[in-house]
Amino acid sequence: MTTNRPDNTTHPPQTDQTPSIPTANDGSTATSRSTPASTINANARGNKTIVNSNTSTDSPAHDSTAAEASSDAKTDEMLLTVENLKTVFDTDDGTVHAVDGIDFTVQRGETVCIVGESGSGKTVTSESITQLFKSPPGSIADGSVVFDGIDLASRTEDELTDIRGARISHIFQNPQGALNPVYTVGWQLIEAIQLHRNVDDDAAREDAVDLLNRVGIPEASSRLDDYPHELSGGMKQRVMIAMALACQPDLLIADEPTTALDVTIQAQILTLLRELQADFGMSIVFITHDLGVVAEIADRVVVMYAGKVMERGSVYDVFESPSHPYTKALLECLPGRGSLGGIPGSLPDPTAPPTGCRFADRCPYAVEECTVGEQPVFESVGGEARDEDIEHEVSCVHYRSAADPSVLDQLDADRSSVPQERPSGRTVGTRDGEGGVARE
Ligand SMILES: Nc1ncnc2c1ncn2[C@@H]1O[C@H](COP(=O)(O)OP(=O)(O)OP(=O)(O)O)[C@@H](O)[C@H]1O
Numbered sequence: 001m002t003t004n005r006p007d008n009t010t011h012p013p014q015t016d017q018t019p020s021i022p023t024a025n026d027g028s029t030a031t032s033r034s035t036p037a038s039t040i041n042a043n044a045r046g047n048k049t050i051v052n053s054n055t056s057t058d059s060p061a062h063d064s065t066a067a068e069a070s071s072d073a074k075t076d077e078m079l080l081t082v083e084n085l086k087t088v089f090d091t092d093d094g095t096v097h098a099v100d101g102i103d104f105t106v107q108r109g110e111t112v113c114i115v116g117e118s119g120s121g122k123t124v125t126s127e128s129i130t131q132l133f134k135s136p137p138g139s140i141a142d143g144s145v146v147f148d149g150i151d152l153a154s155r156t157e158d159e160l161t162d163i164r165g166a167r168i169s170h171i172f173q174n175p176q177g178a179l180n181p182v183y184t185v186g187w188q189l190i191e192a193i194q195l196h197r198n199v200d201d202d203a204a205r206e207d208a209v210d211l212l213n214r215v216g217i218p219e220a221s222s223r224l225d226d227y228p229h230e231l232s233g234g235m236k237q238r239v240m241i242a243m244a245l246a247c248q249p250d251l252l253i254a255d256e257p258t259t260a261l262d263v264t265i266q267a268q269i270l271t272l273l274r275e276l277q278a279d280f281g282m283s284i285v286f287i288t289h290d291l292g293v294v295a296e297i298a299d300r301v302v303v304m305y306a307g308k309v310m311e312r313g314s315v316y317d318v319f320e321s322p323s324h325p326y327t328k329a330l331l332e333c334l335p336g337r338g339s340l341g342g343i344p345g346s347l348p349d350p351t352a353p354p355t356g357c358r359f360a361d362r363c364p365y366a367v368e369e370c371t372v373g374e375q376p377v378f379e380s381v382g383g384e385a386r387d388e389d390i391e392h393e394v395s396c397v398h399y400r401s402a403a404d405p406s407v408l409d410q411l412d413a414d415r416s417s418v419p420q421e422r423p424s425g426r427t428v429g430t431r432d433g434e435g436g437v438a439r440e
C-alpha cells in the first residue's frame with residue numbers, strides 16, 4: 001500500500017486465548033485481530049448512489065497503552081454505538097418493524113458479525129448506520145447511531161453523504177451491481193482515489209495498481225483496463241474491496257460479501273479482509289447468516305432475530321457458551337450437528353411482532369412468561385468471560401436474576417433422550433454441507 005498511516009502498529013490480541021470454535025467439522029479457530037483505526041472511504045449499492053466526499057481526515061488513532069491503563073479510555077476505543085435503533089418501512093400491508101430497538105457497539109479495529117436467519121433485520125441494521133435504505137418507505141423511528149462521537153441518526157442527507165464518502169465504506173453481496181459496467185475498473189478505482197485524495201492522475205493510477213495488488217489481483221496494472229464483465233465474480237469482489245479501501249475507512253460494512261462466491265473464493269476473500277483489517281486498522285461490521293464465516297472472522301457477535309438482538313458477546317463466548325435458545329438453535333444447524341433443515345417454524349410477521357420474546361413460539365424452552373410484555377431485558381450470562389472486554393449478554397427470561405438458566409441444560413438433556421422432530425422451514429447456518437473455512 002502506498003498510503004501513509006498515522007499508526008500502523010498492531011494491537012496485541014484482546015486475549016491470548018484462541019479457543020477452538022466449533023465452526024463445523026474442522027475445529028478451526030478464530031483469533032482476535034484488534035488493531036487501531038484510522039481514516040476514510042466510500043461506495044455504492046442499488047438503493048442510493050453514494051457520492052464520495054473529497055476530504056480525508058484521519059480519525060484520532062488511539063493510544064493502546066492509555067486505553068489499557070484507563071477504563072475511561074475505553075470510550076475512545078468505541079467507534080460505533082447503536083442504541084435503541086428502530087427502523088421501519090411504511091408499506092401497503094402496514095408498518096414493517098424491520099429493526100426494532102437494538103443496541104450494539106463496535107470498537108476500533110474489531111470485527112462485529114451480525115448473524116441471524118433471513119429476514120431478521122441484519123441488512124436493515126447495516127443500512128441504518130448511514131441510512132442507505134430508500135426513504136420513503138424506510139425511516140429511523142427512534143434511537144441513535146453514534147459514530148466517532150457524531151450521531152448519524154439525526155444528520156441530514158448531505159451530511160450523511162459526506163460521512164459515507166469519507167469514513168464509512170460498504171461492500172455488498174453483488175459486486176456486479178456496484179461496479180459501473182461502462183467504465184474500466186481502473187477508471188472507477190482512480191475516480192474513487194481522487195475523490196478522497198488530492199493526487200494527480202499518475203499518482204492515482206499508481207495507487208490503484210497498489211490497491212489491486214493489495215487485494216490480490218494478479219497483473220494489476222493490466223487489469224486496470226479491464227471492464228467489470230471481464231472479471232470473475234471473485235475478482236469483481238476484490239475490486240469492490242479495493243474501491244471500499246481507496247481512502248482507508250474507519251468502518252467497513254460488509255453485507256454478505258462472500259455469499260455469492262464459491263467456497264474456495266469465499267475463504268480467500270475472508271482471509272483478505274482479515275489481512276486488510278490488520279493493515280488498515282479499520283473496524284468491520286460483517287453481516288452474514290453463515291456461522292462458519294462468523295467463527296472465522298468475528299471478534300464480537302450480535303445475534304439478531306425478528307428485528308431484535310437476542311444475544312451478544314465475544315465470538316468465544318457465543319460459540320462456546322451459546323445462551324439464548326435461538327443461538328443454540330442456530331448452532332444446532334451447523335453441519336455435523338443435530339438439525340439438518342434449519343430451525344422449525346418461521347419468523348413472525350414483521351408488521352405485527354408478538355409481545356415478549358419474539359422467538360417464543362419456536363422455542364423449545366418457552367414458558368408462559370416468555371410471551372408477555374416487552375422483550376426480556378438483557379442479562380449478563382455470567383461465568384468466566386473468555387474475552388473480558390466484551391460482555392456476554394442475553395435477552396431471555398431464563399437468565400433473569402431470579403431464574404435458573406440451568407433449566408435449559410436440563411431440558412436439553414430431556415430432549416436428547418426423546419426423538420427429535422425433523423425440522424422444516426427456512427434454512428440457516430453454514431455453507432452447503434461445508435465446514436468452516438480453512439484458516440491459513
Ligand atoms: N424496503 C423494504 N420495504 C419493506 N420491508 C422491508 C424493506 N427492506 C427490508 N424489509 C423487511 O425488513 C425485514 C428485515 O429485512 P433484512 O433485509 O434486514 O433481513 P436480513 O436479516 O438481512 O435477511 P437476509 O439474510 O435474507 O438478507 C424483513 O421483514 C424485510 O422483509
Ligand code: NI
Pocket residue numbers: 122123124255
Ligand atoms: Ni440481508
